[in-house]
Amino acid sequence: MIPAAIARAINAPATASDLRQALEQPIDAGERQEVLSLVRWFTRRYPTPADRLAYVRQAYARWRRAAPQGRPASAGPEREHERRSENGEG
């Protein structure tokens, strides 16, 4: 299970200030490139929505198996990116 403290952190309500920052803070070139690289990989390897749904379902199950127990709360793309790198996918 994802530790309760982490689950609390990712589900914590944001303040209006946090939200404004997420909406307005410039996105630097590195972050943009990383995200677009992930999108390119994902849509090339899983070209249809049905493929993507199946992938996410399997990835979630794999992640859940790897967790000691319980239900992980969430994962961002960076975590998937790390897993891909570890598995040599790409």
Added chain:
Amino acid sequence: MQPSAFDEVQFFRALYHSGARALLIGRRALVFLGLPVLTADYDFWLAIDDIEVFNAAADGFDLHPSHSAAEARRRGRYVLENDEHVDVLVARSSTTVDGQVVEFDSIWARRQAIALDDVSVYVPSLDDLILTKQVAARAKDLEDIRLLRILKEESR
């Protein structure tokens, strides 16, 4: 644990054929748009008059509502579940943490249709998806907002 035998493509097909005005929101909508994020649940924003037809379609997958349609209308949300979990928002409108009112009818009118095999799945426009993320506005929603901003800028 293995994924359950739940056939999600058939599920989306059944929802489409039900005629329910249902928008896929949440992280699975991001997956449709090409973002590799993980999620356990399905999140829909459903027209408040379409609860019965939506539930009837879900019933074919043994997904059972947590509340009656009348209760769901009063509460503004309910859940369909078995070993799958489907969160359903049925409010006519929601308010973002910074006070913007988001109306279902407006975002339904601007929806985008994404082909899934022989049917369509409806998701909000990128701008509206960002708005829906501002309603719950948890830390993970802020992360998703940045991802969606990048997609939006790239699509220009």
